[in-house]
Amino acid sequence: MRQKPGTRKSHGEKVVKDIRRATRKQYSAEEKIRIVLDGLKGEDSIAELCRREGIAQSLYYSWSKEFLEAGKKRLAGDTARAATSTEVKDLRREARNLKEVVAEQALELRLLKKSMLGDGGDDE
Template sequence: GEKSIAELARQHGVAESLIHNWRTQFLEAGRARLAGNKQDDGFRTLEKENERLKSLLGEKELALYIAKKVRGL
């Protein structure tokens, strides 16, 4: 409330319409959350993908460790 949208847009080098869009999205998400609509499906998907990638990384690290041990024998 202290600065206008135009001032903020100039200050940060973005279009006024972008700030208006962000504000609208923020308010809509807040209303949906207060109404009980959970938007964490994307978060859960990312968590599952993260776990899958950690598992894959562990497998690759184990394979690399075994290959190094075989080479050293």
């Protein structure tokens, strides 16, 4: 049995697509902000800016929209924001430490109660 030519081609296309996805450049927040601000300055056209940065114009416009919406929310007084990974790690570490303290105090309390009952704490 031979495979259909279309099947082999679709598998090859999938491999190429996976490779492109794996090697796609990831832009940091700072890079995105720099690119959007360069576009807002208006020194170069958006098409030229996108060619120079190697991004699609649609990607630039989505970043620009996100950037402006975030600024609008911030100026409107919406101060809620996503925590950074270091903040999350710090909060998890603090929660773990607090849980340990509570566990130690619960153990001490249990031992004190047992010692009170074992000593015959009822004689007055």
